[in-house]
Amino acid sequence: MDIEIPSELIRRLQKAEHVVVLTGAGVSAESGIPTFQEARTGVWAAYDPAELATPQAFLRNPRLVWDWYAERRQEMEAAQPGPSHYALVDLEQGIPHFLLITQNIDGLHWRAGSRELLELHGNIGRCRCFDCGTYAFGWDEEGAKPPSCAHCGGLLRPDVVWFGEGLPGQQLRAAYRATEQAHLFFSVGTSAGVQPAASLPLIARRSGAYVVEINPHETALSLMADCWLRATPGAVLPVLARWVMPQTEEEDA
Ligand SMILES: [Zn+2]
Structure with a gap:
């Protein structure tokens, strides 16, 4: 009705x-x-947002932050x-x-x-270089995590707004x-x-x-x-x- x-x-x-x-x-x-909070289940429950979604977290542990967003990206790309x-x-x-x-x-x-x-x-389907800001719309999922910028070699980050940004x-x-x-x-x-x-x-x-x-x-x-x-x-x-x-x-x- x-x-x-x-x-x-x-x-x-x-x-x-x-x-x-x-x-x-x-x-x-x-x-x-799921919301950011709802997604923090399983292995991710041990981390608080400051460890997953801030520039400081990315500098400290880029692999962890990349993996978190790779999982979120998969979830979101599978949704309709x-x-x-x-x-x-x-x-x-x-x-x-x-x-x-x-x-x-x-x-x-x-x-x-x-x-x-x-x-x-922002949009989780895009990345940009942490150093020079160049956008990336595709990268090798099987390669280095995070992948590097084709322009300057810096690390790619998801193009989303993090806490404190x-x-x-x-x-x-x-x-x-x-x-x-x-x-x-x-x-x-x-x-x-x-x-x-x-x-x-x-x-x-x-x-x-x-x-x-x-x-x-x-x-x-x-x-x-x-x-x-x-x-x-x-x-x-x-x-x-x-x-x-x-x-x-x-x-x-
Ligand atoms: Zn770059």
Whole structure:
């Protein structure tokens, strides 16, 4: 059964020129991807995040950090995009100015077909050189761990944002700019607790956007959002997408 969407939200969605969507772990979870904390099982339970996901950890023990991310990468590459991912592709196609900002590193939005996409925390499918920053999109999985940079011989690291690292400035500026222009802002499956992503809904609100939260769990945002849809992203986004797809928008009328 479809969830009931408030008519005010449908009205706003159908006339919105600028829409920004922020996604987080709740969307990845629907594809079976565990959070960082949930993945720390078995041999990994002995390590805390500071030993697996910081530049210091990589300098101290690059092999350990590489192995941790190699396992995560395998897990994420085996996962498939879900209904939320595909609905966001439909929304992108149905809305004149659309931007999807994700905190997820699994690359599933890209694989589903989203192209107006900012991967704020990077993408585990890519690496870059720890020393010179050159990107690498392929490497020998059977060779040295970590593999070396083809350009300078430095060590390759996953192109994800580690604890204690800043977010890529250019991406962050683009996220702020789009958020300030948004008529509608959706916060989807994220606890909205991690800065600077957590500030985006507040900036949207201040700039006059209608802010919608989609989350089965209450977060810091739930009560200040204009509309809180207390449901999983997969139950809501496909319904919303139907309202902006021109060929089907009459269906539910
Ligand atoms: Zn290099």
